[in-house]
Amino acid sequence: MPEGHSVHRIARQFDRNFVGRTVTASSPQGRFAEGASVLDGREVVSARAVGKQMFLEFDGDLWLRVHLGLYGAWDFAGEILVDPTIASANGRMGQTNQRGTDLDAAGDVVLDADGENSLASIGAPRRARGRVRMSEQTHGLGGDTEEWPPPVVGQVRLRLLSAETCADLRGPTACQLQTPDEVAAAIAKLGPDPLVDDAAAGEERFTATVRRKPTSIGLLLMDQGVVSGIGNVYRAELLYRALLDPHTPGKLVPEEIVRDIWRDWSRLLVIGVETGQMMTMDDLDSEAYRRAMASRDDRHWVYHRAGLPCRVCGTEIVVEEMAARKLYWCPSCQK
DNA sequence: CATCGATGTTGAG
DNA sequence: TCAACCTCGATGG
Numbered sequence: 596m597p598e599g600h601s602v603h604r605i606a607r608q609f610d611r612n613f614v615g616r617t618v619t620a621s622s623p624q625g626r627f628a629e630g631a632s633v634l635d636g637r638e639v640v641s642a643r644a645v646g647k648q649m650f651l652e653f654d655g656d657l658w659l660r661v662h663l664g665l666y667g668a669w670d671f672a673g674e675i676l677v678d679p680t681i682a683s684a685n686g687r688m689g690q691t692n693q694r695g696t697d698l699d700a701a702g703d704v705v706l707d708a709d710g711e712n713s714l715a716s717i718g719a720p721r722r723a724r725g726r727v728r729m730s731e732q733t734h735g736l737g738g739d740t741e742e743w744p745p746p747v748v749g750q751v752r753l754r755l756l757s758a759e760t761c762a763d764l765r766g767p768t769a770c771q772l773q774t775p776d777e778v779a780a781a782i783a784k785l786g787p788d789p790l791v792d793d794a795a796a797g798e799e800r801f802t803a804t805v806r807r808k809p810t811s812i813g814l815l816l817m818d819q820g821v822v823s824g825i826g827n828v829y830r831a832e833l834l835y836r837a838l839l840d841p842h843t844p845g846k847l848v849p850e851e852i853v854r855d856i857w858r859d860w861s862r863l864l865v866i867g868v869e870t871g872q873m874m875t876m877d878d879l880d881s882e883a884y885r886r887a888m889a890s891r892d893d894r895h896w897v898y899h900r901a902g903l904p905c906r907v908c909g910t911e912i913v914v915e916e917m918a919a920r921k922l923y924w925c926p927s928c929q930k
Numbered sequence: 931c932a933t934c935g936a937t938g939t940t941g942a943g
Numbered sequence: 944t945c946a947a948c949c950t951c952g953a954t955g956g
Contacts, residue, residue, distance in 0.1 A: 597937060597938090598937050598938095601937080647937095647938075647939095662938080662939075663937095663938085664938050664939065665936060665937080665938045665939080666936070666937095666938085667938090718937095719936080719937075768938065768939060768940085769939085769940095817938095819938095819939090826937045826938075827936085827937060827938085828937050829937080873937075898937090920938085921936095
């Protein structure tokens with residue numbers, strides 16, 4: 596998936612391009628026909644993201660909850676204006692982590708070959724289907740000759756169409772209408788999200804929870820009830836950056852390290868939302884950094900690097916199954 | 931062209 | 944613990 600950063604980007608796109616507009620709703624695929632008919636003709640009132648879930652509010656106290664799951668995605672088309680908070684492809688970094696390296700001056704970020712950074716498609720890593728029409732404030736590359744509304748391609752669970760904008764949802768794990776109470780209940784089950792919760796309160800909640808549990812920190816970071824928005828990539832990278840063995844029970848992780856992990860996640864999430872990429876590396880030597888950023892499969896410290904030498908100590912990165920997910924880590928750096 | 935796997939979650943057994 | 948969900952790019956023949 597789409598870890599937390601993608602969902603926040605999607606919510607901002609809805610905020611910028613759908614809120615305040617009336618939509619025609621349909622389910623070309625048919626699997627959300629009933630829900631679409633309820634949404635049809637309503638105005639979009641607000642959009643919010645919490646962790647990996649997005650909540651879209653419609654007039655009449657009606658909410659749509661969407662979870663993209665493993666391969667869901669939203670495709671945007673039409674006169675999509677770029678939310679200024681996600682417009683930049685240039686990441687700003689400036690921080691240190693447990694490794695003690697200075698995370699600074701990322702320089703130009705190479706755009707994702709897989710379109711993750713695309714303005715037209717956000718979600719599972721795949722090429723954009725949507726077309727974003729040119730306008731003075733738009734970054735899109737499309738011409739003005741496309742059909743309107745755009746032809747439906749493939750399996751579209753839900754299409755939301757305003758006069759100028761179109762959003763197609765495909766492959767979600769959850770797409771469900773909810774009452775305000777149900778939305779509140781869904782959010783209440785989630786751990787703190789750095790972009791939703793107050794920084795200090797979120798840190799306290801996360802720290803207290805982790806320090807109470809015998810469960811391994813590797814599992815805790817993936818538990819959406821402990822902290823929202825972290826997925827398999829961010830988990831591996833956060834643990835590497837903290838130089839922490841993923842098997843360490845939560846209650847045995849030093850409190851300061853737990854707090855560092857929360858703060859590191861907060862920073863990485865902000866960078867991810869701004870750039871549309873899961874930026875987790877810092878400034879090795881610039882040549883290695885540039886190479887890592889240019890290559891889709893080689894831009895992380897440990898994720899997807901099983902058998903390759905650790906970028907710092909040269910030890911082979913290992914992969915193991917943890918709760919049916921691949922866990923990558925450096926057995927030498929992470930103690 | 932067939933098969934696999936993936937940034938995820940749920941629910942059955 | 945594991946299959947199912949549901950989509951599609953990558954991989955291999």
